[in-house]
Amino acid sequence: MxxxxxxxxxxxxxxxxxxxxxxxxxxxxxxxxxxxxxxxxxxxxxxxxxxxxxxxxxxxxxxxxxxxxxxxxxxxxxxSKTPHAHLVCHVCGEFKDIHFDVVHVAHTIADTSGYTINDTSLIVSGTCPKCQ
Amino acid sequence: MxxxxxxxxxxxxxxxxxxxxxxxxxxxxxxxxxxxxxxxxxxxxxxxxxxxxxxxxxxxxxxxxxxxxxxxxxxxxxxSKTPHAHLVCHVCGEFKDIHFDVVHVAHTIADTSGYTINDTSLIVSGTCPKCQ
DNA sequence: TAGTTAGATGATAATAATTTTCTTTTAAGT
DNA sequence: ACTTAAAAGAAAATTATTATCATCTAACTA
CATH class of the missing domain: 1.10.10.10 (Winged helix-like DNA-binding domain superfamily/Winged helix DNA-binding domain)
Incomplete structure (x- = not known):
């Protein structure tokens, strides 16, 4: 890079x-x-x-x-990368990128809300497979 | 309440x-x-x-x-309420609840990642209709 | 390639945000 | 009412972040 x-x-x-x-x-x-x-x-x-x-x-x-x-x-x-979501393990603390279509979500929300969207933050927290 | x-x-x-x-x-x-x-x-x-x-x-x-x-x-x-997403206007600072199915998103991500999900945070930022 | 200058660095102080400590007070169960 | 564990409030301590300023350096120009 x-x-x-x-x-x-x-x-x-x-x-x-x-x-x-x-x-x-x-x-x-x-x-x-x-x-x-x-x-x-x-x-x-x-x-x-x-x-x-x-x-x-x-x-x-x-x-x-x-x-x-x-x-x-x-x-x-x-x-900064292309828009993506995050997965966080609250046991080991590791962050991971997930390729989830947040742009699509943003569009859907823009349409129904009338907002002009410029950022979408999707963070999912849980326990990763190793830590279960 | x-x-x-x-x-x-x-x-x-x-x-x-x-x-x-x-x-x-x-x-x-x-x-x-x-x-x-x-x-x-x-x-x-x-x-x-x-x-x-x-x-x-x-x-x-x-x-x-x-x-x-x-x-x-x-x-x-x-x-705390039933799971929902948030919309934030970065001009006036107002926060709004949006009824977006974050649980469905969490399930999708759980399935593909192997994580046990216990929280999903979806926050969309932009400009609200009033502030445009 | 040296000279100039806006902007960056590092040290320190200042401010803001959050937590801890401890004494006094109070909620809630006998 | 009595007891006790927990909460409140005051203050200090800690942690996080920003501001200030003198020195230095990246990057542009002659």
């Missing part, structure tokens, strides 16, 4: 810290602020938490990344 | 503060901590924010109430 291009397309300067953040986010799939901070410190031992927050906010504003807010648990961040 | 019964069924003591919180939550439909605190102080001028948090947490634990976490905005709380 070309993170430099991704930043450039979003009018964000390319910095080693940002590349590191995106790399970690990509590897983890879905990562919380604290996990991200713990990991990024291995590469940039003096990185500031403020820098992390500022970058997360900058990338959220341009929609380069997305915030996933599931009930009960801390927010996690992912690189 | 019988809040005393609701509390009793959840093994929570009936206190005037709790009745007030439930009343306000019911009237507002979906309410944030700060809104709730501002409103409840009109009835109980010396209520502590700690009391509010403790009660919210106690009621969440028994599932008497539910936390609705939408992207971009603060969490809101509602009295």
């Amino acid at each position: 070309n993170y430099e291009l991704l930043l450039k397309q979003n009018n964000l300067k390319i910095t080693p810290q940002r590349l590191g953040i995106l790399q970690l986010m990509h590897e983890a799939g879905h990562i919380s602020i604290e996990e991200l901070f713990a990991s990024i410190k291995k590469q940039f031992s003096s990185i500031s938490l403020a820098t992390l927050y500022k970058n997360i906010n900058a990338m959220l504003e341009t929609s380069l990344i997305k915030e996933v807010k599931a009930p009960e648990v801390k927010a996690r961040y992912e690189i | 019988n809040y005393e019964l609701l509390l009793k069924q959840n093994n929570l003591k009936i206190t005037p503060q709790r009745l007030g919180i439930l009343q306000l939550m019911h009237e507002a439909g979906h309410i944030s901590i700060e809104e709730l605190f501002a409103s409840i102080k009109k009835q109980f001028s010396s209520i502590s924010l700690a009391t509010l948090y403790k009660n919210i947490n106690a009621m969440l634990e028994t599932s008497l109430i539910k936390e609705v976490k939408a992207p971009e905005v603060k969490a809101r709380y509602e009295i």
Whole structure:
């Protein structure tokens, strides 16, 4: 994945810290602020938490990344992809993407409600097969 | 709505503060901590924010109430009802219930994923007809 | 390729959000 | 009424997030 291009397309300067953040986010799939901070410190031992927050906010504003807010648990961040849903195991805490047609759901709801939809968040929580 | 019964069924003591919180939550439909605190102080001028948090947490634990976490905005709380979805207008901030069959969605996902589902959160954000 | 500049970083302080602690009070069962 | 476990309220403590500011660097230009 070309993170430099991704930043450039979003009018964000390319910095080693940002590349590191995106790399970690990509590897983890879905990562919380604290996990991200713990990991990024291995590469940039003096990185500031403020820098992390500022970058997360900058990338959220341009929609380069997305915030996933599931009930009960801390927010996690992912690189924006085609719309999809999430599955969370409340035992092991793992997040998974699921290819569920959220766009279709959004259209249905738009039609009946008269709203102009620009985001659909579908998060299903339960126990994964391993944890049952 | 019988809040005393609701509390009793959840093994929570009936206190005037709790009745007030439930009343306000019911009237507002979906309410944030700060809104709730501002409103409840009109009835109980010396209520502590700690009391509010403790009660919210106690009621969440028994599932008497539910936390609705939408992207971009603060969490809101509602009295638990039959499963439904939410529509949020990011202009006026209003939350609305929508009668979308989230249980059916959960079943579909359970079947293909092998997860045991116990919660489904579907939140659609956009612009409401008034705000367009 | 050096010079310029807007924007990024990191340190720290400030603010906001939430939880803990502890003493006093009260709900609810004897 | 008496007892007791739990709740309320005040305050402090903790955690999360944002703001400030001096220094540094990415990226553009001559």
